[in-house]
Amino acid sequence: xxxxxxxxxxxxxxxxxxxxxxxxxxxxxxxxxxxxxxxxxxxxxxxxxxxxxxxxxxxxxxxxxxxxxxxxxxxxxxxxxxxxxxxxxxxxxxxxxxxxxxxxxxxxxxxxxxxxxxxxxxxxxxxxxxxxxxxxxxxxxxxxxxxxxxxxxxxxxxxxxxxxxxxxxxxxxxxxxxxxxxxxxxxxxxxxxxxxxxxxxxxxxxxxxxxxxxxxxxxxxxxxxxxxxxxxxxxxxxx
Amino acid sequence: xxxxxxxxxxxxxxxxxxxxxxxxxxxxxxxxxxxxxxxxxxxxxxxxxxxxxxxxxxxxxxxxxxxxxxxxxxxxxxxxxxxxxxxxxxxxxxxxxxxxxxxxxxxxxxxxxxxxxxxxxxxxxxxxxxxxxxxxxxxxxxxxxxxxxxxxxxxxxxxxxxxxxxxxxxxxxxxxxxxxxxxxxxxxxxxxxxxxxxxxxxxxxxxxxxxxxxxxxxxxxxxxxxxxxxxxxxxxxxxxxxxxxxxxxxxxxxxxxxxxxxxxxxxxxxxxxxxxxxxxxxxxxxxxxxxxxxxxxxxxx
Numbered sequence: 106x107x108x109x110x111x112x113x114x115x116x117x118x119x120x121x122x123x124x125x126x127x128x129x130x131x132x133x134x135x136x137x138x139x140x141x142x143x144x145x146x147x148x149x150x151x152x153x154x155x156x157x158x159x160x161x162x163x164x165x166x167x168x169x170x171x172x173x174x175x176x177x178x179x180x181x182x183x184x185x186x187x188x189x190x191x192x193x194x195x196x197x198x199x200x201x202x203x204x205x206x207x208x209x210x211x212x213x214x215x216x217x218x219x220x221x222x223x224x225x226x227x228x229x230x231x232x233x234x235x236x237x238x239x240x241x242x243x244x245x246x247x248x249x250x251x252x253x254x255x256x257x258x259x260x261x262x263x264x265x266x267x268x269x270x271x272x273x274x275x276x277x278x279x280x281x282x283x284x285x286x287x288x289x290x291x292x293x294x295x296x297x298x299x300x301x302x303x304x305x306x307x308x309x310x311x312x313x314x315x316x317x318x319x320x321x322x323x324x325x326x327x328x329x330x331x332x333x334x335x336x337x338x339x340x341x342x343x344x
Numbered sequence: 345x346x347x348x349x350x351x352x353x354x355x356x357x358x359x360x361x362x363x364x365x366x367x368x369x370x371x372x373x374x375x376x377x378x379x380x381x382x383x384x385x386x387x388x389x390x391x392x393x394x395x396x397x398x399x400x401x402x403x404x405x406x407x408x409x410x411x412x413x414x415x416x417x418x419x420x421x422x423x424x425x426x427x428x429x430x431x432x433x434x435x436x437x438x439x440x441x442x443x444x445x446x447x448x449x450x451x452x453x454x455x456x457x458x459x460x461x462x463x464x465x466x467x468x469x470x471x472x473x474x475x476x477x478x479x480x481x482x483x484x485x486x487x488x489x490x491x492x493x494x495x496x497x498x499x500x501x502x503x504x505x506x507x508x509x510x511x512x513x514x515x516x517x518x519x520x521x522x523x524x525x526x527x528x529x530x531x532x533x534x535x536x537x538x539x540x541x542x543x544x545x546x547x548x549x550x551x552x553x554x555x556x557x558x559x560x561x562x563x564x565x566x567x568x569x570x571x572x573x574x575x576x577x578x579x580x581x582x583x584x585x586x587x588x589x590x591x592x593x594x595x596x597x598x599x600x601x602x603x604x605x606x607x608x609x610x611x612x613x614x615x616x617x618x619x620x621x622x623x624x625x626x627x628x629x630x631x632x633x634x635x636x637x638x639x640x641x642x643x644x645x
């Protein structure tokens with residue numbers, strides 16, 4: 106369809122375009138009151154750019170994913186200058202006081218986002234998970250140590266996991282000290298306690314930014330992340 | 345066989361990922377694909393800018409993905425990622441599916457032609473073993489038997505019109521050798537505690553937003569990271585406009601209104617935060633407009 110009938114393709118992807126424009130509007134990138142006009146503008150730009158899209162798409166991802174990236178970039182490019190949050194009506198966001206049945210779903214989605222944020226740190230991923238789990242007072246299993254992929258510590262995983270588990274109920278500084286001792290054994294080079302603390306604070310700051318979005322739409326802190334991790338673990342064990 | 349292409353960051357996108365690479369990596373993050381080139385992983389590890397981009401793109405793809413592959417997506421890919429046009433491979437699959445469908449159709453026709461048997465009696469039993477595991481066994485008088493085992497804390501209730509299975513379980517905060525907490529039969533407070541701190545995305549957008557208006561009362565209230573314990577006082581001050589009237593509304597992290605507070609002076613509200621632990625938002629409202637939204641957390645004393 107991309108090569109043979111781009112107009113039909115554009116028609117088919119109208120829901121995708123609308124979703125992206127709305128999503129950016131609600132994030133504060135675009136004025137909410139002009140969503141239908143913005144969709145029209147995006148369509149006009151997409152028609153102009155279709156030959157470029159056709160030639161640049163490399164078929165290594167699904168077309169829907171690639172197209173979503175293109176539409177998002179187009180929106181940001183076109184409407185960056187309009188970045189104003191429209192003033193909301195006073196009681197627009199007041200809702201009935203019932204508990205939302207979607208809460209477990211939200212927890213699952215947000216935990217999925219956290220996993221993505223941590224996954225992007227690639228080689229640091231196992232160390233970050235161990236640190237977060239220690240801070241959340243969750244059990245460290247030998248498999249958590251195996252994920253470091255260190256062959257030279259083979260057989261010592263239960264012992265290292267046990268050492269990390271000794272951090273239970275200690276304060277944050279003491280927990281990070283224990284983590285740093287274990288990480289030093291898992292890394293080729295020794296890491297000082299201060300270096301581990303700085304490394305974690307650095308990573309944490311970025312993970313919070315990734316989770317909160319830009320412009321911020323959430324208010325994650327370390328404490329809330331730990332609650333999220335604990336809650337997700339609980340849901341996983343329940344299911 | 346074609347030689348596998350090396351990942352190359354596109355020159356027209358500077359040092360960062362191009363649209364194709366971002367799409368590919370977003371699919372990796374979402375778990376749609378297990379493998380991406382090592383060079384891409386290493387670049388992501390190093391590049392904070394691309395990490396922010398990839399996170400946003402993955403969020404957007406979550407919204408636009410309806411879970412079904414599109415016609416274009418269903419096409420299998422060759423080694424270099426291009427869609428294959430191997431019609432012969434497809435036709436063998438089609439033939440297999442058609443054969444299965446034909447067998448199923450014949451079986452259905454035979455079953456329809458046979459005389460009807462009485463419906464087997466269904467029976468459900470609920471048993472509890474010594475380890476407190478609750479077992480629901482559903483069986484028929486014929487040959488089938490299905491057993492489902494639920495966790496230690498399951499309750500099952502059945503009425504004549506519907507059946508519900510509800511599972512309550514204490515959140516895990518386990519260490520080696522620590523047994524799970526004994527069942528309580530009610531939803532544990534810690535679950536609600538965690539839920540009470542999940543931010544509301546819509547209200548988060550409004551926290552700290554600056555509105556353009558000549559009559560802004562320059563509201564001053566607790567900052568977004570403020571933490572109260574129960575019975576601390578939340579203070580709001582503003583510069584009043586004589587033609588406006590003001591009130592404070594507290595909502596919880598789902599946007600549900602908790603309380604509305606009237607000012608005790610023309611430019612001041614002092615309100616004692618008698619609230620359960622959780623994340624809350626305060627909204628300072630005028631007669632027709634919302635002037636400011638803030639956030640605070642309440643924790644246990």
